[in-house]
């Protein structure tokens with residue numbers, strides 16, 4: 030059965046899309062640690078990130094780099110933190126999180142509750158920055 034992230038990339042499940050190309054897809058995390066918290070996935074469904082073949086793996090990080098630059102342009106923060114966890118959804122993904130301190134990467138923190146309108150507006154701004162960059 031297709032993973033929830035495959036369904037998102039295929040448009041079968043709605044998401045706050047940030048960017049897409051032939052091989053990769055980026056969208057807002059629905060339970061964000063910070064405004065602009067984004068997930069980047071390969072469209073190819075692989076559970077564990079270190080099982081991805083080298084070419085697709087390198088491309089995933091290159092794609093994430095451009096997404097991170099777009100997030101950084103529009104979300105006030107010191108840096109974009111990058112982490113991979115993958116214990117919840119068995120489809121490899123990179124977390125990109127706007128951070129000001131190491132504590133902003135703590136997944137034990139309560140997640141933000143945002144209205145749909147706020148997710149939409151954040152996604153729109155990051156998407157615009159991404160499209161201007163590419």
Ligand code: AMP
Pocket residue numbers: 033044057058059060061068113114115116117118119
């Ligand atoms: P992990 O697999 O531990 O890296 O966590 C999976 C992440 O995916 C969590 O941060 C969830 O909030 C996020 N997530 C799960 N389902 C969705 C969804 N439908 N849309 C956006 N993000 C999701």
